[in-house]
Amino acid sequence: MYIDTHAHIFDEKIDKPFILDKNIQAVIVPSYNKDNLQKALTFCEYDKYFCCLGIHPQYADEFSKNIENFIINHIDKLVAIGEIGLDTRFNNFEKQIEAFGKQLEIAKVFDLPISLHLLGNNAFTTFFDMTKNKNYKVAMHCFSGSLQDAKKALDNGYYISFACNITYKGNVNLRKIVDYVPLNNILLETDSPSMLPAIFARKGVNTPNNIHYVAEKIAEIKHIDIEKVQDVTTQNAISLFNLNRSANI
Numbered sequence: 001m002y003i004d005t006h007a008h009i010f011d012e013k014i015d016k017p018f019i020l021d022k023n024i025q026a027v028i029v030p031s032y033n034k035d036n037l038q039k040a041l042t043f044c045e046y047d048k049y050f051c052c053l054g055i056h057p058q059y060a061d062e063f064s065k066n067i068e069n070f071i072i073n074h075i076d077k078l079v080a081i082g083e084i085g086l087d088t089r090f091n092n093f094e095k096q097i098e099a100f101g102k103q104l105e106i107a108k109v110f111d112l113p114i115s116l117h118l119l120g121n122n123a124f125t126t127f128f129d130m131t132k133n134k135n136y137k138v139a140m141h142c143f144s145g146s147l148q149d150a151k152k153a154l155d156n157g158y159y160i161s162f163a164c165n166i167t168y169k170g171n172v173n174l175r176k177i178v179d180y181v182p183l184n185n186i187l188l189e190t191d192s193p194s195m196l197p198a199i200f201a202r203k204g205v206n207t208p209n210n211i212h213y214v215a216e217k218i219a220e221i222k223h224i225d226i227e228k229v230q231d232v233t234t235q236n237a238i239s240l241f242n243l244n245r246s247a248n249i
């Protein structure tokens, strides 16, 4: 059984109701901006779905006291705060740090993990500075950092989540990181509807049913059985996001 730890399944590109393959045990649905907070939240009412709320760094300017209150008011329904983080591609970095800091604080106060988006060297450096010795529980979603970043993450006990981009021909270094990271620290995700597996040649829309492509690639890189990848990553997800407490699983 698989758990897709990061899928924006509410996206209008994905038909609803979306039928999950039988081997998908759970899907975690994070919001990323103010327009989809409510949409993401709706998913925790569905069987096999879990929700996290947060504002992605691209939309950091939208973060407000109202949104903070919205997240806190629904905190009992959430398995994480996310998708939150830092991204140097956008020119609102100061605002990102502020919004990220406040959302980290919510995670800390309510003892929830974070579904973390980091892109760019300075994003990783700033993140490690902001969270030093604070014992956050972290899923580093769609990991894109260096081996050095991966080592730092592992030193902190963080989980590293890999998506279908590990199947892309050019991502040789990323596959080296997959090889390096112990299976006990790995999560699987699709980041649907984007991040299609290479085999689709950029045609179509990604869904959680493609999660096996990530597992197959990890099994191939690590020379281990795919069942082992399934079992361990599923247990990792259950443990990080505390999914056992819910009747959904």
Ligand SMILES: [Zn+2]
Binding pocket: 006, 008, 083, 191
């Ligand atoms: Zn995402």
